[in-house]
Amino acid sequence: MSLVIGLTGGIASGKSTVSNMFKEMDITxxxxxxxxxxxxxKGEPAFQKIVAEFGQDILLANxxxxxxxxxSIIFHNAEKRQLLNGITHPEVRxxxxxxxxxAExxxxxxxxxxxxxxxxxKLTHMVExxxxxxxxxxxxxQRLMERNNLALEDAEARVTSQMPLTEKVALADAVIDNNGTVADTRKQLVEILRGWGILTE
Ligand SMILES: CC(C)(COP(=O)(O)OP(=O)(O)OC[C@H]1O[C@@H](n2cnc3c(N)ncnc32)[C@H](O)[C@@H]1O)[C@@H](O)C(=O)NCCC(=O)NCCS
Ligand SMILES: Nc1ncnc2c1ncn2[C@@H]1O[C@H](COP(=O)(O)OP(=O)(O)OP(=O)(O)O)[C@@H](O)[C@H]1O
Known part of the structure; x- marks a missing residue:
């Protein structure tokens, strides 16, 4: 049996930065x-459902x-967000x-x-x-505005559409503080994985 780890955070909190560190360790x-x-x-079942719910206006020329x-629709409207989530999340799961x-x-x-x-x-049942x-x-x-070239108002809408990170802290088995440098973050990850017996050296 494998150990399945759930890596989470908020938008632009640094998940990809940490997931790249896992990949460097040859972990899928x-x-x-x-x-x-x-x-x-295009052609996937969720595509058809999205067009049916959100209309043709949601499509590009191709x-x-x-x-x-x-x-820009779903990050400003909780109802529309739930509608999209209801279509996409079962497929993603x-x-x-x-x-x-x-991988197993x-x-x-x-x-x-x-x-x-x-x-x-509520996908924690998928991970140990x-x-x-x-x-x-x-x-x-700040990082979200820079990476996605967003105005403060749009960045705030995206962050606010998610559970506050301060609330997620209480739900997680381990927390990496990514306010510092990437090197600080790597050190914290290594410590966690040593504590869980995944890294030995
Ligand atoms: C709304 C969409 C079209 C925006 O696409 P875009 O390319 O701009 O962003 P991307 O997909 O790279 O997502 C960036 C980040 O936005 C956040 N985010 C995405 N969808 C949601 C959502 N429904 N609710 C809250 N936050 C979300 C996540 O932190 C994600 O990492 C897209 O995110 C989407 O289809 N979302 C619904 C599916 C979903 O929930 N994905 C999240 C993982 S299950
Ligand atoms: N410790 C750090 N110091 C400075 N910049 C960082 C640090 N960690 C991440 N960043 C930058 O912040 C931005 C967000 O990081 P990253 O893409 O890893 O987040 P994410 O959680 O995967 O985001 P999303 O889920 O929105 O894709 C990126 O531009 C990244 O280069």
């Missing part, structure tokens, strides 16, 4: 954002979903489960699921241990 990381992207490609447009099974068949001892909404969507990547709200907003 299954990324919910990647699976969510694949699940809404008939793919306009992610920026869909994001299915895809992640398939990948976990494939390959005999992998440790598997990481990178799931931004692990706690909001959880690691939260934490940053202060001000740092989170």
């Amino acid at each position: 990381v299954i990324d919910a954002d990647v699976e969510a992207r694949l699940a809404v490609e 008939d793919e979903i306009d992610r920026q447009k869909l994001g 299915k895809r992640m489960n398939d990948q976990v099974e494939a 068949r390959r005999g992998e001892q440790v598997i990481v699921l990178d799931i931004p909404l692990l706690f909001e969507s 241990k959880t690691i939260l990547v934490f940053v202060d709200r001000a740092v989170q907003l």
